[in-house]
Amino acid sequence: MSLLWNEPVQDAWIDYNGHLSEAYYVLVFGHATDNVMDAVGIDATYREAHDASLYTLEAHVRYLAEVPAGADLEVRSSVIGVSGKLLWIWHELWVDDRLRATEEVLGVHVRGGASAPMPDDIAAAAGAARVAPPDEASGRIRPLADPATG
Template sequence: MTDSVPMTVLNASVLPAWVDHNGHMNVAYYATLFDQAFEAFFDVAGVGRDYSASHGCAMFVVESHFTYQRELNAGAPLTLRVQLIDRDRKRIHVFLELYHGTEQYLAATSEQIAVHVNLKSRKSLSMPPEVMENLSEILDAHYRIARPKEVGHKIGMRRKKPTLAAS
């Protein structure tokens, strides 16, 4: 039975080499960590490396969106969690959260969609029934979790409406 909370899929810490000239973790390493966390979720879902080797199929990320909420510094412990937002026969939609491991603040999020692909033909195809069953169990539990406000977030700059100058 899957818990009705986002799954912790990865624990790590900010390596000194990941810190940029601004004194905090560089964006490239957020992407690396979110990728590793999604890979860990693939294992839980039954479509990880072992599945790829035995079935000749894999999950390819086709869309992602990041938000950066608070800085992380060298040595900071990290916890990455994942919530399955949706799935269909070919795709997985997840929301990943990166927390400071001891202070428990949300540092960053990533929303991603991956598609199931045949590695030989490089074309998408339906996931097998056993994977769909596993994903359905996870999704049933994760539907009970509040939907994060960042899901489906549209990127853009908010502008104030110009005021009309008095004539």
């Protein structure tokens, strides 16, 4: 399953070279991560009701091509791994049908300030959304048969 996140480049995000500044790639990928969280059930209602969320443990960004001012950004996101507490997300940032950057994110489900297993329905939704990792992924994703472990 691939999810889409779209937003325009803001003028304040442009650096002295006339391109999207590196920090804003991560900001946009963060918005796309929120979109994935919503899709698997870690939405605002869940977060507030359960004092739970997804915390980023690790992220790897590849900057492949510049993003010009005024561009419309499209992030294509996929769940590429899931375990009892962990969720791996793959993002691709596209502009004008050209891949500009990727980000691989490892998040941990946290409840009450400590890591905790995802509820069964969220683990099932994440597992159902899971696709094979692309070749460019880190290779550190553990294939797990049982999403209730880990």
